[in-house]
Every structure is written in structure tokens, then in C-alpha cells.
Amino acid sequence: MGPGSQHSSVDLGSLEPGTHLCAFHRDDGQLVRSSSTFVGQALAAGDQLLYVASDDQVDGLLAALADDVPVDDALASGQLLVRSFADAYGTRRPGDLVAIADGFRAAAERSREDGFPALRVAARMDGLVDLLGSPAEVLRWERASTALQREIGVSSVCHYDLRLTDDELVGLLVGEHDGLSPEQADAPLATFVPVGDPWGLRVLGEVDLSNRDALVRVLRSRAVVAPRLRVDLAGMTFADVGTLTRLHGVAAGLPGDGWLVLGDAPPVVRRALAVAGLGHERMRLEP
Amino acid sequence: MTAALTTTTAPATHSALVYDDPDQYAREVGGFLRDGLACGHRALVIAPSDRIARLRAHLGAEADPVTFVDDSIGYAPQWNCYRVLLDFAAKAPGVRCCVVAEQRLATRVPAEVLDYRRLEAAINLVFAAHPVDLLCPYDGAGLADDLLEIGLRNHGVLLEDGDPCANDHFHDPLVSLTALAAVVPPPAGAATLDCRQPADVAAARGLVRSSGVAAGLDPDTVDDVSLAVTEVLTNALVHGAPPARLHLYDAGPTWVCHVHDGGRGPMDPLAGLLPPVEPADHGYGLWLARQLCTAVDVGADRTGTHVRLHARTTR
Numbered sequence: 001m002g003p004g005s006q007h008s009s010v011d012l013g014s015l016e017p018g019t020h021l022c023a024f025h026r027d028d029g030q031l032v033r034s035s036s037t038f039v040g041q042a043l044a045a046g047d048q049l050l051y052v053a054s055d056d057q058v059d060g061l062l063a064a065l066a067d068d069v070p071v072d073d074a075l076a077s078g079q080l081l082v083r084s085f086a087d088a089y090g091t092r093r094p095g096d097l098v099a100i101a102d103g104f105r106a107a108a109e110r111s112r113e114d115g116f117p118a119l120r121v122a123a124r125m126d127g128l129v130d131l132l133g134s135p136a137e138v139l140r141w142e143r144a145s146t147a148l149q150r151e152i153g154v155s156s157v158c159h160y161d162l163r164l165t166d167d168e169l170v171g172l173l174v175g176e177h178d179g180l181s182p183e184q185a186d187a188p189l190a191t192f193v194p195v196g197d198p199w200g201l202r203v204l205g206e207v208d209l210s211n212r213d214a215l216v217r218v219l220r221s222r223a224v225v226a227p228r229l230r231v232d233l234a235g236m237t238f239a240d241v242g243t244l245t246r247l248h249g250v251a252a253g254l255p256g257d258g259w260l261v262l263g264d265a266p267p268v269v270r271r272a273l274a275v276a277g278l279g280h281e282r283m284r285l286e287p
Numbered sequence: 288m289t290a291a292l293t294t295t296t297a298p299a300t301h302s303a304l305v306y307d308d309p310d311q312y313a314r315e316v317g318g319f320l321r322d323g324l325a326c327g328h329r330a331l332v333i334a335p336s337d338r339i340a341r342l343r344a345h346l347g348a349e350a351d352p353v354t355f356v357d358d359s360i361g362y363a364p365q366w367n368c369y370r371v372l373l374d375f376a377a378k379a380p381g382v383r384c385c386v387v388a389e390q391r392l393a394t395r396v397p398a399e400v401l402d403y404r405r406l407e408a409a410i411n412l413v414f415a416a417h418p419v420d421l422l423c424p425y426d427g428a429g430l431a432d433d434l435l436e437i438g439l440r441n442h443g444v445l446l447e448d449g450d451p452c453a454n455d456h457f458h459d460p461l462v463s464l465t466a467l468a469a470v471v472p473p474p475a476g477a478a479t480l481d482c483r484q485p486a487d488v489a490a491a492r493g494l495v496r497s498s499g500v501a502a503g504l505d506p507d508t509v510d511d512v513s514l515a516v517t518e519v520l521t522n523a524l525v526h527g528a529p530p531a532r533l534h535l536y537d538a539g540p541t542w543v544c545h546v547h548d549g550g551r552g553p554m555d556p557l558a559g560l561l562p563p564v565e566p567a568d569h570g571y572g573l574w575l576a577r578q579l580c581t582a583v584d585v586g587a588d589r590t591g592t593h594v595r596l597h598a599r600t601t602r
Contacts, residue, residue: 240517271510
């Protein structure tokens with residue numbers, strides 16, 4: 001199966017970095033649902049999310065997100081960015097593929113430097129046909145994006161308005177993407193919220209076999225930027241022992257001046273740590 | 288110290304004392320501890336509170352260097368006594384320890400007694416190379432014959448009037464453990480959940496929580512059993528073969544979370560009796576389950592591996 005040949009909705013919870021998705025909406029409600037699903041899953045995984053839209057287009061999204069993820073925190077920490085097309089890609093001319101590729105690469109690099117494991121992008125494609133001049137140019141642009149995103153590990157969803165896109169183009173667009181982004185998804189078992197001050201991460205929910213490697217991925221991305229990490233566990237409701245041995249492994253992998261503080265661990269997590277007997281000189285519980 | 292250093296290299300001993308009355312208990316156990324202390328050994332007693340009181344009274348100031356652990360802690364759950372022993376030994380590596388270990392066996396339900404049989408048999412193998420002299424007192428006047436039989440079967444030495452005597456009734460511990468690993472299939476009325484992927488572990492945990500509360504377990508026990516089920520089911524998904532199934536049911540005085548998978552399971556009957564030496568990715572599952580549940584059955588049949596995690600529904 002070549003790229004774009006799988007047309008069913010993908011599982012956002014196990015999204016490979018570099019996956020290029022599309023979504024089609026008949027009305028604004030559907031747009032908000034599918035876009036808040038993609039954005040919510042990205043934020044829960046601890047990735048940075050760049051939403052390419054105008055400010056007035058973004059209000060509905062933020063309102064829809066507010067129930068599921070800490071949007072204010074995500075905006076404050078820079079995890080959630082809202083940018084116009086020109087700001088996001090460093091050019092006002094969508095036809096300038098070289099400039100756009102450079103802008104994309106720079107954004108992905110900045111994301112890693114800011115301590116996020118990966119960058120995901122959600123973009124509204126309204127008016128792209130008009131801007132680029134023809135459906136053929138849109139398809140060329142999408143094909144170039146698929147290759148670029150795979151190369152730099154950036155996943156994205158392109159939101160197309162069915163009222164502005166004819167059936168033939170819809171079929172061709174589907175063919176240029178890795179799959180369809182779902183309108184709805186199960187709530188993730190845990191949400192990993194990167195925190196800037198104190199540097200680290202907040203964990204909400206349960207961590208086990210299904211998501212403990214995702215937790216490690218976020219922690220390592222934070223540790224690369226600054227090796228003194230505080231993991232706020234007040235909202236953690238379960239951790240299996242594999243999660244705790246992995247936290248131990250992250251602590252053991254920190255440089256000598258680094259540390260991993262487990263803040264406000266609830267009784268259920270303290271109990272698991274005590275029974276497993278896991279301790280490390282660079283890992284400590286506070287209080 | 289010379290005596291201590293030379294005796295650390297001797298193999299472990301595992302002795303039983305069948306006592307008829309409290310005076311005999313104090314005299315024989317007190318003598319065992321005195322002998323050990325006189326050789327420079329460290330001393331640990333895990334016992335019911337009334338036994339500890341009797342020993343303290345008998346030993347007087349000689350009890351000062353002895354570490355006492357109440358059986359309500361040392362045997363909660365039963366396999367915790369291995370950990371208490373390991374932690375005690377780790378405080379002075381290389382120094383020989385004399386250890387007295389006894390619990391109120393008569394209060395144990397059948398699933399716990401079965402696990403205690405395994406515990407007493409496995410001590411002979413698990414601690415064989417450790418510098419430790421273990422004495423397990425059995426209340427000859429208060430315990431039923433089947434419980435006293437555990438003492439006779441699993442100890443190479445019987446203490447009689449202070450003298451260690453070879454025990455003719457001693458059984459090969461590996462043979463005993465193999466016989467004790469028989470599998471009990473889940474009953475027809477069990478609630479069952481199929482688990483195929485990592486996300487199913489959370490669903491299993493949810494079912495254990497809601498069913499455990501309904502079964503009348505207290506919240507801390509529900510948390511412990513949820514963690515134990517998570518670990519064993521994770522093992523089944525990662526190391527076993529599909530399908531992995533969780534069955535929940537009552538078995539008399541215990542509530543059982545039964546994890547069954549199609550794999551060949553751990554072949555070593557001693558797997559998971561001790562913690563991993565270094566923090567590792569795996570190796571915690573069964574050991575942790577034994578630290579969290581009141582009894583743990585591990586066995587295999589032609590359908591695969593069975594791990595039964597018991598929680599007491601009665602006290």
C-alpha cells in the first residue's frame with residue numbers, strides 16, 4: 001500500500017510522527033469537532049501544536065477544547081500556538097514551496113529546542129485553491145508536504161471545507177494524504193502537560209503499558225533542554241510498575257547535576273513506589 | 288567477629304520447632320537466639336505479639352540487640368516475610384543472621400494456607416546460599432494436624448530440647464512446589480474480560496475496581512489488587528500468548544482475579560519469589576503480586592498459564 005491509499009480514519013492515540021492527514025467538514029460544527037479532536041490528542045501527548053488559522057477562526061476551537069485539556073496552560077507555556085499562514089511559514093506566498101519547507105523545518109527545530117517531543121500542525125485550507133491558482137497546484141503542494149513531513153517527523157491535519165471543494169478534488173486530496181483525521185476519539189488514558197516553571201511536566205490520569213513510553217518520550221524531550229525536572233503527579237490516578245521503572249530510568253540517565261522530582265504523588269503512586277522498592281539518588285519525592 | 292566471618296560461608300539452615308506450651312517455646316526459641324548472638328550473628332524475630340512478649344520476658348536485656356517484627360506486619364501479606372528477611376540481611380551484608388519466623392497460621396483461609404505451603408517449601412531453595420539460620424516454631428497444642436504437617440514436611444532439621452535433629456519427614460522442596468502448582472480453572476459463573484491490546488489493561492483495571500468494591504473489599508485492597516492485576520495482565524500481554532483473559536469470581540473466603548493466557552508462562556517455580564536485583568524493565572509482576580495480594584496461585588495446563596490473585600473478603 002502506497003501513501004494515501006488508506007482512507008479510513010486513523011487512531012490519533014498511536015499516530016506515527018510525520019503522518020499527513022486530512023479532514024473534510026460540511027459546516028463549522030464539524031470543523032470544530034474534528035479539529036478539537038486532533039488538537040486535544042496532540043496536547044495530551046505532550047506535543048507542541050501549531051494551529052494555522054486567523055485569530056477569529058480560532059475562538060470556536062478554544063471553546064471546544066476547554067472541556068478536555070488545560071487550554072490556558074497550553075497557550076501560556078507555548079505548547080499551543082495559533083499563527084496566521086504568513087507567521088507560521090515565514091511567507092505570505094503559499095506557492096513558494098522552498099520558503100515554506102524552510103519555515104516548516106525551522107518550526108520543528110524550535111519545537112524540539114523548546115522541550116516538546118514533536119510538532120503537530122492543524123491547518124485550515126480555506127481559499128488555498130484561490131491562492132495557488134488551480135487544484136493541480138494544491139495537489140502538488142500537498143504531495144510536497146507529505147514528503148517533507150515524513151522527513152522532519154511533523155504530523156498534521158489539513159481541514160478542507162466541502163462547500164468550497166468539488167467532489168473530484170476531494171477524491172484527489174484524499175489520495176495525497178496518509179489518512180483521514182477522525183471527528184471524535186476516545187479520551188486518552190492520561191494527559192501530559194509540559195510546564196515551563198518549574199521546568200517539567202504535569203501528568204493527569206493513568207499511566208500503564210499503553211502510554212508509559214509516551215510519557216518517557218515527553219520527559220526525555222524536557223530533559224534535553226534542562227535536566228532538572230519536576231513531574232507534578234497530583235493528578236496522576238494510577239501508575240504501573242513499568243512506568244515507575246521508566247521514571248527511574250529517566251532519572252538514572254540524567255547528567256550528574258540533574259534531578260527528577262516527583263511532586264505531590266498521590267497515595268496510590270507512593271504505595272506502588274514503596275512496594276516496588278524503586279529509588280534513585282537523582283529521583284526524589286516532594287513533599 | 289572471627290566466628291561470624293567463618294560461619295557466613297556455611298549454607299542456610301531451616302529448622303522447625305514443635306512446641307507444646309509457652310514455657311517450652313520461650314526456652315527453645317530463646318536458646319536459639321542466644322546461641323546465634325553469642326556467635327556474633329544478627330537476630331530477627333517475626334512473630335505474633337504474645338510470642339514476642341514472652342521472648343522479651345525470657346531474654347530480658349539479652350533481647351536488646353534482637354529486631355522484633357509483629358506478624359501482622361511481617362506476614363501482611365505472607366510473602367512479605369521474604370522481603371523483611373532480605374531487608375534485614377541487607378543492613379549488614381555478609382554477617383550471618385538467625386531468624387525466628389512464625390505467624391498465626393490458624394487464622395489463615397485455605398488459599399493462604401496453600402500459599403504458605405509453597406512459602407515454607409521455597410525457603411529451602413531461595414535462601415539456600417544465604418548466611419541465615421531460620422527457625423519456624425509451630426504450636427503443637429494449638430494447630431490442626433494438616434498445619435503441623437507443613438512444619439514436618441518442609442524443614443530439614445527439627446529442634447528438640449535445644450538439639451538440632453535430622454528430620455526424616457523432610458520432602459524435596461522442588462517436588463513439593465511442583466505438586467502445589469496445580470491449576471484450578473475459572474468457574475462457569477465468572478465475569479470474563481478478553482484482553483488483546485495494551486489499552487485493554489485499563490478496561491481490566493476498571494472492571495476490577497467496580498467488581499472489587501461490589502465484592503465488599505476496602506478501597507486500599509481494591510487499589511492493591513488493581514495494581515497486581517495490571518502487572519500480571521501486562522506480563523500476559525507482553526510475554527504470554529493471546530488470548531489473555533481476566534476472570535473474576537468468589538472462591539469462598541477470597542475474591543479471585545484470575546489471569547489466563549495461552550503462553551507457557553514462567554517455567555521456574557521460584558519465579559517472582561524475590562524482587563529483581565536491579566531496577567529492570569520486567570521481573571516485577573509476580574513478585575509484586577505476592578506483595579499485594581493475600582495469596583497468589585501460579586500454574587500451567589495445556590490451555591496456557593494461570594495466575595490467580597486472591598483478596599480476603601472476610602477477616
